[in-house]
Amino acid sequence: MAYEQVADQFIPYYYNTFDTDRKGLASLYRPTSLLTFESSQTQGADAIVEKLTNLSFQNVKHEVHTKDAQPIGGGAGILVLVTGNLEADGSPFKFSQTFILLPEGGSYYVAHDIFKLIFG
Secondary structure (H helix, E strand, C coil): CCCCHHHHHHHHHHHHHHHCCCCHHHHEEEEEEEEECCEEEEEEEEHHHHHHHCCCCCCEEEEEEEEEEEHHHCCCCCEEEEEEEEEECCEEEEEEEEEEEEECEEEEEEEEEEEECCCC
C-alpha cells in the first residue's frame, strides 16, 4: 500500500477513535512508542493511553484541515503531519500533530507522536 493511502486511512481512524474512545488507541502504540504532548514526554502504549484518557477535558472533536505524508527512506516508515482545529469541552483550539508510523506485520504502528496546540 502506498504511503499516502496508509496516511489517508490512519488519520480518520486515529481522530475518530481519539474523539470517541481514547482507550481504543492502545492498539496503535507499542512499548517503545513515544508521545510528546504539549512538551511532556511519555513512553509505552499503556502510559500513552493513560496520559490521553486522563487529559483535563472529557469531550473533544478534531477537525483535520491539512495532512501531509512522506515515506521514510528505504521503506522504513511514514512521516505524517496533521493540522486542524479541535474543540475540547466547548473551547476551540488549533493544533498540529506529527506521527512516525513504522511497519509491523503488514500494518503500521505509531512509533513517535508529537502534539502541540497552536496559540496566536
